Amino acid sequence: MPELPEVQTVLDGLSQAIRGRKILDIECYYPGTLRLAGNLPDPLYPRQAESFRRRGKYMIIGLSGGLSLIIHLRMTGKLVYDPTPGEVLAHERARIKLERDEAVHFIDIRTFGKLQLCRTDELGQYLPNLGVEPLEPGFTAEYLRDALSGKKAPIKNALLDQRIVAGLGNIYVCEALYRAGISPLRGSGSLKLKELKAIVKESRLVLAEALAVGGTSISDYRRIDDKTGEFQHFLQVYQKQECPKGHPLENIKQAGRGTWWCPLCQK
DNA sequence: CAATGATCCTGTCCGC
């Protein structure tokens, strides 16, 4: 499941592969995967891919002439750079066609991923409200204290809320809470500043470590060259039976998603 | 307003 480290890894790969290149067309093979804003210029193509940035789990590619392409991989989306593309691939939902007959495939088994083309000056209308970036200076214990004050929702749910922190997903929230020694069931508003500091520190660490090895490949996630990331080998609790200390883990459901945690290590 | 649940999807895995 692409979270911040995976999205950043894909984005870096995409930037390497197509920065400065001309996009000749974007074809859509599954209804709704490619969405066009209503007021786009004609002709729409060609457009040069000029800039590459990330906000939360959204990739934002700046195109020449004041346009932007927003890409969200959701759960099973993949971008694959292909210098010699042929027929439409299995599960290929869209294709970014480049000059010299090259392409980037958007492959997405479960079809939840989206490509949105819009004017750059209207980007705000096409991105949801997103909270602080967890690897930037604004992500502090004090920020979390203010954002979570009075909230009754479990800390696990709050950390998954992209309006509070943008980029964390199920895997890294489970890992960060384990490392911080905090139970995922704790009420958000009940956490002390010291505990929030541990959450901030461990979230940053786990994200940075995962980013350094190209993300976590549990099932579908791949880099742009279709290679796997390596952080799955370093997970301590996600989809595990026992924690590093040998304690049995509990697997519960929170907000419809699996939580793995150690009742002995996390309080 | 906040919190929860349903929804969108399909490949994989499990039990019978």
Place this chain on the structure above:
DNA sequence: TGCGGACAGGATCATT
């Protein structure tokens, strides 16, 4: 062998 059902989950929308 094959089938039905549960499960995986990010974000959005509807409901309580």
